[in-house]
Amino acid sequence: MAAKAVAVIAGVGPGTGASIARRFAKSYAVALLARNPDNYQPIVREISSSGGHAVGISTDVTDEKSVKGAFTEITKTFPGAPLAAAIYNVGGGLVRKPFLELSGQEFEAGFASNGLGAFHFSQAAIPLLLKGLNLEYPPTLIFTGATASLKGSARLAPFTTGKFALRALSQSLAREFGPQGIHVSHVIVDGIIDIERTKQIHFDAPDAKLDPNSIADTYWYLHSQPRTTFTQEIDLRPYVEKW
Amino acid sequence: MAAKAVAVIAGVGPGTGASIARRFAKSYAVALLARNPDNYQPIVREISSSGGHAVGISTDVTDEKSVKGAFTEITKTFPGAPLAAAIYNVGGGLVRKPFLELSGQEFEAGFASNGLGAFHFSQAAIPLLLKGLNLEYPPTLIFTGATASLKGSARLAPFTTGKFALRALSQSLAREFGPQGIHVSHVIVDGIIDIERTKQIHFDAPDAKLDPNSIADTYWYLHSQPRTTFTQEIDLRPYVEKW
Amino acid sequence: MAAKAVAVIAGVGPGTGASIARRFAKSYAVALLARNPDNYQPIVREISSSGGHAVGISTDVTDEKSVKGAFTEITKTFPGAPLAAAIYNVGGGLVRKPFLELSGQEFEAGFASNGLGAFHFSQAAIPLLLKGLNLEYPPTLIFTGATASLKGSARLAPFTTGKFALRALSQSLAREFGPQGIHVSHVIVDGIIDIERTKQIHFDAPDAKLDPNSIADTYWYLHSQPRTTFTQEIDLRPYVEKW
C-alpha cells in the first residue's frame, strides 16, 4: 500500500492550528508541532479517534536541532510518505509595550518565532516537499501573517518586525521554489480570531471575528490550486473589520 | 417555486469570462454582458444546452444607460430572482505606446472600461446584491485586476491608470459595503492567460500560462467565503512567472 | 541675454500652489495655471511686485485644447525659455458621499481632474522638459498625491480612483522618461494643509497641519536632485498625524 501523504503544521493550539489540522487530516496524515504537548494532544486525539492519522511532536521552532528532530520523527512515523503540505502557523512575540521599555530579549522574540522559526521549518520541509511533486496537488508551504505584516504599529516592534520578516521570507521562497513546483503562500489574517482565548472580546455586530474553520478552508483552497494559477498572498478579515 | 439566484458577469469572451460563466452557472442562472454578441453567444448556448440558464446581453459598460438597460433586462428575464454575485471582468485600454504618441481618447479608454465601467456596473449591481443577504453565500462583487493594478509600467499609461483606479474602487466599495454584508474582492491576475488568443506565446516551461478555469475556481472560492472571513485581495500567477 | 528658464505650475490657489509658485519664482519665471483667475492673480501680483516673473493663465486642465493653449501662451510669453519644471498640483473630485448617491458625472470628476488633466499637462510639458536637459537641475515633473493615492476609503470613490490613477501615471512616466533624463516624482500629502480654507479645523496639538511652504520646499528639493539620485515617491505628514 502506498503511504498516505503527510501534512506538517507548526503552531498548533486550540485555535487556527487545530482547524487547519482537522481540515488537512481529511486527506493526509498530519504531524502537529507545538512547544507544549497540551496544545496538540486534544486535536491529535480527536483526529485519531475519528479515523485519521495524527502525531504530535514537541518542538521549539526557534531551535534548529529541535526542528530537525521533529522532521526526523515525522519521516520515521510515516516511512516513505511524501510531504504534501507544510504550514507555519506560529505567532509569538506579540507584546505591546512602549519601545523604550522593551528588553533585547523581548524584541528578538518576535523575529525568533516568526522569522527564524520559519527559516528552520522551511529548510527542513522544502527538501521533503520537492519529493512530493507527483501528488494530486502541488506541494505547498503556507505562512500565517497578520495585520502587522503590512503595517508597523506603535508599541508593537517585536511582533511587526517578525511578521514583516516572515513576509519577506515567503516572497523569497516563492520566487526561488515556485519555478521548482512548490506553492509558497502568505496569508494575512487581519482581525480577531474566534477562539476560546478571545471569548471576552465583544463586538456590536454578529460574526465580527474570523472563523478558524474558514481560515483553514482558505489554507486548503490554496493547497488545491494548480501550478498554472498559484496565489502568493491573500488577506482574510471579518466583514466589519476596519482596515 | 422560488426563483433561482442570478450571477451577472460583465466582460465575457472566450477566455476567463466564459470560464467564470460556466463555473457560476453550476449554481445560478447567469447573465452575461459583452459589447459584441459574438463574445457571449457561444457560452450562452453551451450553458443552455447543458441544462443551465444563461442569457446574453449586449452592453457597453462605459455607457450608464446601456448598463442600466442590461440590469433591467436581467430583472425581467429572471423575475424575483435575487442577485448572488456580480463579476466585473472587463479589460480594455491595453495599448502599449510611447506616451507622447497617445491620443486623449486612447488614454481615456483605460479608465473608461476599467474605472467608469466598474462604477456603472457597481451602481446597478449593489442594490440588487443588498437584496441577496439571505442566500447561501454572502452576495459578492468581484473585480478583475492585473499586474498593472500594482505597478505603473512604461508605455502603458491608459491601462495602468484604469487598473489602479479599479483597485481603488474595489477598496472603497469593500470598506462601505463590507459592513453591510457584501463581499467585495479584487483579483490580481499576473501573467498570460491560456486562451485561444495567446496560443502563439510560447514558454520553455509547461503550464506557464494561467488556466482560466482555475481563475474561475478562485472566483467561486471567494464567493463561497463566509462573512467572518472575507478576502479583499488575492493574486494569481503561474509558478514560473517572474514578479 | 539667455532667457530665464520657466516653471509651470497647474493648480494654483491660495494654498500649496501659491507656495510652490513663490518657491520656484526665486529661480525661474513661473507660469501659473488655474481655471479661475481669482486663484492665480494674487500670487502673480505678489511675485511680479517683488521682482519676479509670473504669468497667470486661465486653464481647464481637463480640456486638451485649453491645456495646449496655455502652453502656447507660455512659449509666447517667455520665448526661447527652456522648461525647468512642471508641477501638477490639481485636486478636484473630493466629494464624500454614499456610493449609491453618486452621479456618473461626480464619479468621473475625480479622474478628469486628477488623471486626465495630468495626462494633458504631461503631454504638453514633457516635450519642453526634454529640451531642458542642460539646465542646472534635471527637468522635473512633479505630481501632488494624497492619502487617497494609497488607500481607497469608503464614500470617497471619485477622489481615490483619480488619485490612484495619477500615481500609476507618475510611475509609468518615471519609467519611460527617467532614462531620458526627466525626473518624475509623486508626492503623497497626508494630512490637513494649513491654509485659509482649513482655519476652522482645530487640533489639540500645535503644528498639526502641513505647512504649505514646507511642502513647497520639498518640491524644490526634489527638483534639485541630480539624476544619479532621483526620488520617485515621498510622503509628507504632520508629526501627530495618524496613518
Next chain:
Amino acid sequence: MAAKAVAVIAGVGPGTGASIARRFAKSYAVALLARNPDNYQPIVREISSSGGHAVGISTDVTDEKSVKGAFTEITKTFPGAPLAAAIYNVGGGLVRKPFLELSGQEFEAGFASNGLGAFHFSQAAIPLLLKGLNLEYPPTLIFTGATASLKGSARLAPFTTGKFALRALSQSLAREFGPQGIHVSHVIVDGIIDIERTKQIHFDAPDAKLDPNSIADTYWYLHSQPRTTFTQEIDLRPYVEKW
C-alpha cells in the same frame, strides 16, 4: 559656551556613511560608529583636519553592551551636547545563496545587523533625541533601507528579512515617537552606489550609480524638515535604474 549638538552615525565606511558624516559635520559634532576602526578613521581624520569635530567608536551594533558603551562614550566626549540626529546606515547579511545552502548563522546575520542592531541603536539614541526638541531642527532618526526592503527576492532571504524588519521598526517608531516630536524616516536606496567597492560594475549610461554625496544631501534634507511636514519614507535611485 553652549555645547555643539551631536549627530551619531552607525555604519560608517568609505561610502554613504562617510558622505553622511561629512554632511552632518558641517553643522554638528559627529560620532561615527563602525566595527572596524579602519572604516571610520579616514573620515574622522578628514573632518578633524578641516576644522570639524569627529570621534570614531568601535561598535558591534548587534551587541547591546557595545552599543550602550558607544553612547556612554559619546556623552563623555561631548558633555552636555544634545543629540540632533541619529542615523542607522548599517547593511550586513547581504549573502546571495540558494536557500537550502544557508546556515542558521547566515540567515540570522541579516536580522542581527539590520533589525536587532537598529533596535539597540534606537533604544540608546531615542532618550537623547528626546532631549533635543529645542534645537533648530526636530531631532531625527533615519534608517537606510534598500530595494530588499520592499521585495523579497530569490536567494536573498537573510538580507531581505533583515531589511523588511528594519522598515517595520521605522514605521513603529515613527508612529510612537513622531507625536513626541522625533522625526523617524526610512530611506529606500535602490541601485548601485558609486563607491570604490563598485568601481568594477559598469553601465552603458553615464551617472548610472547613486552618488553617495547626494544620498547624504537627502538625509540632511530629511533632517531639516519641520514637524508640520515630516517624510517617513523616500526612495532614491539612478535615472536609468529599472524598478
